[in-house]
Amino acid sequence: MEYVPLHGWDLTPKQAVALQRELRERLVLRPPRGLKVERVAGADISMSRGAKMAYGGIVVLDAGTLKPVAQASASVKLGFPYVPGLLSFRELPVLVEVWRQLEVRPDVLIFDGQGTAHPRRLGLACHGGMLFGVPSIGCAKSLLVGQHGPLGQERGSLAEIVHQGEVVGMAVRTRKGVLPVYVSPGHLMDLPTAVELVLRVSPRYREPETTRFAHRLVNEVRRLGDPIPSP
DNA sequence: GCGACAG
DNA sequence: ATCTTGTCGC
Numbered sequence: 001m002e003y004v005p006l007h008g009w010d011l012t013p014k015q016a017v018a019l020q021r022e023l024r025e026r027l028v029l030r031p032p033r034g035l036k037v038e039r040v041a042g043a044d045i046s047m048s049r050g051a052k053m054a055y056g057g058i059v060v061l062d063a064g065t066l067k068p069v070a071q072a073s074a075s076v077k078l079g080f081p082y083v084p085g086l087l088s089f090r091e092l093p094v095l096v097e098v099w100r101q102l103e104v105r106p107d108v109l110i111f112d113g114q115g116t117a118h119p120r121r122l123g124l125a126c127h128g129g130m131l132f133g134v135p136s137i138g139c140a141k142s143l144l145v146g147q148h149g150p151l152g153q154e155r156g157s158l159a160e161i162v163h164q165g166e167v168v169g170m171a172v173r174t175r176k177g178v179l180p181v182y183v184s185p186g187h188l189m190d191l192p193t194a195v196e197l198v199l200r201v202s203p204r205y206r207e208p209e210t211t212r213f214a215h216r217l218v219n220e221v222r223r224l225g226d227p228i229p230s231p
Numbered sequence: 232g233c234g235a236c237a238g
Numbered sequence: 239a240t241c242t243t244g245t246c247g248c
Contacts, residue, residue, distance in 0.1 A: 045238080047239060054239095082239075084236040091238075113237045123237070144237045182237085 001102045003132045009079060009093050016080075016089045020122040027126050029116065029185055031135060031193050037063050040201055041106035042210025043098070043128065045091050046218035047078065054078050055225065056094035057217035059210065060106045066201060066209045070104035073221045084144065085119050088127035099132050107135065108189075108197060110210045114138045115184035115194070117161050117169035119145050129187025136186030137194040138169070139208055143182055153177050156199060170195050174202035181206060 007019060041060040047053060057073040074097035080090040091113075114123030115138025123144070129136030146163035148171045155176050161169035161184070169184030172195055181202075185194045201208040207215075 045239085047238090049240065051239080082238065084238090087237055111237095118237080138237085140237050142237065145235090 001099050001105055001132070003096065003099055004130075006131055009089065011080075011089065013081075013083055013086055016086050017120070020120045020127075023127065023130060024120060024122045027116075027122065027130065028188050030188070030190055032188055035107065035135060035193070037107045037197065039063060039069065039104065039106045040197065040210055041109045042112075042208060042212070042214035043095050043109060044112045044211060044214035044218050045094050046215075046222045048222065051078055053225075054091070054094040055218045055222040056091070056098045057214050057221060058095070058098050058102055058109070059213040059217055060102070060104050061201070061210055061213065063107070063200075066203070068213055070102065071213075071217060072098050072101035072103070073217060074098045074101060075221070075225055087113055088122075088124040091124060092128055092131065095128060096131065105134070109134050109136045109186075110198070110201070110208055111136060111138050111186060112140070112211050112214070114140050114144050114182070115169065115186040115189070117144060117146055117163065117182060117184035121168065123184065123186075125184070125186030129189070135188040137189055137197060138182075138184045138186050139198050139211065140182045141207070151180060158195065167191070172198055174199060174208075175204070175206050178206045
């Protein structure tokens with residue numbers, strides 16, 4: 001798939017923060033007119049012990065059946081450390097390669113991390129959505145910033161995530177009696193649509209089917225490519 | 232200075 | 239994220 005190389009990746013954490021502030025100005029928090037979601041995809045990465053290589057994968061599902069219709073994967077050397085708030089600079093280089101290999105364009109891409117629920121409102125999902133020019137959603141397993149009130153135990157219960165007096169996302173119970181996931185819009189997306197879509201692709205388990213498929217793919221790819229790096 | 236901190 | 243045994247519940 002084609003994408004928009006907005007910038008290079010040889011950055012220091014300081015430069016990365018400055019870049020996020022620039023990109024934030026061009027983020028679009030509104031879905032395209034008449035967005036039709038026929039294909040939803042999930043992106044994820046896995047890395048080896050020594051944290052040298054990153055294995056990325058994207059799985060595209062039919063939005064109706066939630067069955068895979070396409071997928072792609074790639075591996076790249078990690079070039080950026082894990083710094084809370086700068087996760088996209090560690091994960092996106094691999095996902096860019098994966099995106100290039102992908103031959104079916106999804107209508108929406110769901111990332112395993114935050115969207116606008118980020119200190120500078122430019123989490124992994126926002127950054128990735130802008131790079132790929134695709135509507136995107138952030139669905140994380142834990143909070144990076146913000147707080148939320150209690151939510152009901154029933155599936156579908158919601159609670160706004162507030163940070164610095166601003167609603168930046170939603171805690172969403174995708175399964176009865178299980179911890180919620182944290183949803184926030186990425187790019188070309190808004191919070192209500194993001195929440196509705198995450199619930200639609202998470203009919204049975206805590207995490208979206210997109211994320212589950214992508215997670216299994218990257219772990220399999222790592223298992224195959226980790227042991228014996230071919231000379 | 233102290234505590235928090237996606238994956 | 240990764241490492242890792244046992245344990246609780248449907």
